[in-house]
Amino acid sequence: MNREARVLEVVIEAVDTVLDDFDLIDFLQRLCERCVELLDVSAAGVMLVDNSDTLQLIAASDEHTRLLELFALQHDEGPCVECHRTGQIWLNVDLNTPAATVGFPAFAARARTAGFATTHALPMRLRHHVIGALNLFHRDTRTLTPADVRLAQTLADVATIAILQQRTIDRQIAEHQQLEAALNSRITIEQAKGILAERWRTDPDAAFTALRRHARSHRIKLSDLAAQIAAGTLDTDGIDRP
Known part of the structure; x- marks a missing residue:
């Protein structure tokens, strides 16, 4: 050749x-x-x-x-x-x-x-x-x-x-995976927000504010905190209610 x-x-x-x-x-x-x-x-x-x-x-x-x-x-x-x-x-x-x-x-x-x-x-x-x-x-x-x-x-x-x-x-691929992770996290956060709103008999916005405040004060990722709430592994009485 x-x-x-x-x-x-x-x-x-x-x-x-x-x-x-x-x-x-x-x-x-x-x-x-x-x-x-x-x-x-x-x-x-x-x-x-x-x-x-x-x-x-x-x-x-x-x-x-x-x-x-x-x-x-x-x-x-x-x-x-x-x-x-x-x-x-x-x-x-x-x-x-x-x-x-x-x-x-x-x-x-x-x-x-x-x-x-x-x-x-x-x-x-x-x-x-x-x-x-x-x-x-x-x-x-x-x-x-x-x-x-x-x-x-x-x-x-x-x-x-x-x-x-x-x-x-x-x-x-990395950006797509990041977007997928963000979307999945958002779904979990919505679930946690709904759980807190129903449990506290408050509106979803107030529940979300309390969720974010707790995550920040305890240096926890919002998505991780939401996942614990959605899975029922976190005592929500420890979160300050709105």
């Missing part, structure tokens, strides 16, 4: 991943493996930002790369870190040249110890939204061809779109 056909297969694989159950770790692990296969690099790694906007290592093609990427994060330096920070691509960084590694000497030394001579970092971004970086390594001094750069960025872009799409789906 030629490279063009293999690239198309990778893109289809990414689309299928979004349509099917999404396993982020497996998806990005496969991305690293495809980069090694299609770009003729020695290793690859992926870093993504978490919910607190902190860069985290998610996948690496081998253990040496994983440890090197963790070192970069711990020391907050390296082309991968700078790529995420600026959104700019880093290509053909000669790890044996002081001038090329002036901003990250510790990372360069660690990378050389791991057996790497050249590194590249490509942003994972959609427009101006940078969510991480794709990092590539060679064990010899080598440059990426323009065709390889386009392919590497395409793979990073496809992965970015898949990840952002899944995050949108996850957020919609």
